[in-house]
Amino acid sequence: MISSFIKTHKQSIVYGLAMAVMLFVLKWLELKFIIIRHSFEIYAGLIAVIFTGLGIWLALKLARPKEKTIIVEKPVYVSHENFIVNDEALQQTNMSRRELEVLELMAEGLSNLEIAGKLFVSLNTVKTHSARLFEKLDVKRRTQAVDKAKRMGILK
Amino acid sequence: MISSFIKTHKQSIVYGLAMAVMLFVLKWLELKFIIIRHSFEIYAGLIAVIFTGLGIWLALKLARPKEKTIIVEKPVYVSHENFIVNDEALQQTNMSRRELEVLELMAEGLSNLEIAGKLFVSLNTVKTHSARLFEKLDVKRRTQAVDKAKRMGILK
DNA sequence: ACAGGCTTCATACTTTAGGGTGATTTTGCA
DNA sequence: TGCAAAATCACCCTAAAGTATGAAGCCTGT
Numbered sequence: 001m002i003s004s005f006i007k008t009h010k011q012s013i014v015y016g017l018a019m020a021v022m023l024f025v026l027k028w029l030e031l032k033f034i035i036i037r038h039s040f041e042i043y044a045g046l047i048a049v050i051f052t053g054l055g056i057w058l059a060l061k062l063a064r065p066k067e068k069t070i071i072v073e074k075p076v077y078v079s080h081e082n083f084i085v086n087d088e089a090l091q092q093t094n095m096s097r098r099e100l101e102v103l104e105l106m107a108e109g110l111s112n113l114e115i116a117g118k119l120f121v122s123l124n125t126v127k128t129h130s131a132r133l134f135e136k137l138d139v140k141r142r143t144q145a146v147d148k149a150k151r152m153g154i155l156k
Numbered sequence: 157m158i159s160s161f162i163k164t165h166k167q168s169i170v171y172g173l174a175m176a177v178m179l180f181v182l183k184w185l186e187l188k189f190i191i192i193r194h195s196f197e198i199y200a201g202l203i204a205v206i207f208t209g210l211g212i213w214l215a216l217k218l219a220r221p222k223e224k225t226i227i228v229e230k231p232v233y234v235s236h237e238n239f240i241v242n243d244e245a246l247q248q249t250n251m252s253r254r255e256l257e258v259l260e261l262m263a264e265g266l267s268n269l270e271i272a273g274k275l276f277v278s279l280n281t282v283k284t285h286s287a288r289l290f291e292k293l294d295v296k297r298r299t300q301a302v303d304k305a306k307r308m309g310i311l312k
Numbered sequence: 313a314c315a316g317g318c319t320t321c322a323t324a325c326t327t328t329a330g331g332g333t334g335a336t337t338t339t340g341c342a
Numbered sequence: 343t344g345c346a347a348a349a350t351c352a353c354c355c356t357a358a359a360g361t362a363t364g365a366a367g368c369c370t371g372t
Contacts, residue, residue: 047200048207055211074229089233096318109300112359124321131360132318141328142359143299144265151233252348267328280351287330288348297358298329 021050089152099133100154102126107146107155235312245308255289256310258282263302263311 095103098119105115116126130142139145149155251259254275261271268282275282286298295301305311 044200044203047203051204051207052211052214055208056214058208058211071228071230073232075234076231077234098319106299107303109295109297109303111297111357121319122321124323125319127360128320131362134360139265140360141265141267143262143302146299146302147263147265148233151235153233254349268330269328277349278351280353281349283330284350287332290330296330 090154093136093152093154095133095136095154099129099136102129103133103145103149104155106130106142107149246310249292249308249310251289251292251310255285255292258285259289259301259305260311262286262298263305 090100101119102115105118110118112126112130113123116123119126130145134140134142134145137145137148139148146155246256257275258271261274266274268286269279272279272282286301290296290298290301293301293304295304302311
């Protein structure tokens with residue numbers, strides 16, 4: 001309640017305080033020539049305090065708030081009863097032909113070596129494709145890739 | 157663009173300014189006894205600048221940064237088909253409860269370690285279950301197991 | 313012609329999966 | 343109650359999967 005009041009009226013409060021300080025300084029200046037002893041130190045201290053405050057205010061005002069991103073998982077219901085693959089979802093993944101082929105063979109339970117054999121490429125190539133494909137699907141393992149691809153309707 | 161430059165080089169800028177101020181102070185100290193007139197005003201100005209800086213530094217350093225939370229919705233693909241598992245096929249496989257549980261988690265793309273965590277058992281236990289389960293399904297790999305189980309209707 | 317994506321492959325290294333074996337403890341049920 | 347099946351775990355070792363990095367050749371569109 002109090003904090004929210006301060007929050008909503010921060011601007012006004014700050015300006016009000018600034019005004020008060022100003023008036024105080026002016027008043028003090030009138031007395032300047034009376035209290036001549038130690039006036040320098042007092043003045044210096046005052047300035048220090050005031051401008052420290054100003055600095056803090058400036059920093060708080062100007063510093064950009066750090067952004068914190070919260071990822072909320074939003075369910076997307078997909079039915080793949082129709083064995084028509086979801087081309088839309090496929091496009092979004094940005095998957096290349098070869099990567100899709102590898103993914104399909106993965107889904108059939110083939111090992112990387114077997115996939116390499118079927119596609120007439122080296123084991124390393126299959127690994128490269130699979131690594132890329134994992135990135136694009138945002139997964140870490142082939143089993144996850146297959147699961148996600150099926151949920152998305154990329155695979156039947 | 158400019159603000160991002162300031163952001164990424166904040167440290168450097170702050171140190172640079174600090175250096176400049178230091179040099180200025182030193183230079184000023186040399187002239188202190190010459191320019192005795194107006195030294196008060198100069199001193200005051202200096203203090204103002206320095207303490208403004210101090211205030212900014214204090215605020216930036218000590219004040220906990222305001223966190224601005226950005227909520228990003230991340231789609232999670234879910235298939236909502238109520239599948240009737242093929243109990244008959246399940247019986248024939250002779251799978252135990254635990255083995256089925258492991259199989260289900262495998263199908264979700266979990267690693268053996270993750271499965272172990274979910275089932276509160278050791279990694280070795282999961283391996284034992286998976287090995288048995290592979291035998292019963294007559295497959296060699298987890299990916300094959302998942303594929304076959306789905307085809308058989310054991311898994312949704 | 314050149315930038316950029318795709319495909320291909322390599323090397324080296326780490327992590328995870330899987331196979332084989334054995335052992336102990338639960339537990340369901342005859 | 344006793345026993346077989348199930349569940350648990352350990353150790354050791356090999357195979358496969360995955361990570362990281364670099365690089366070369368090939369298309370494609372600007």
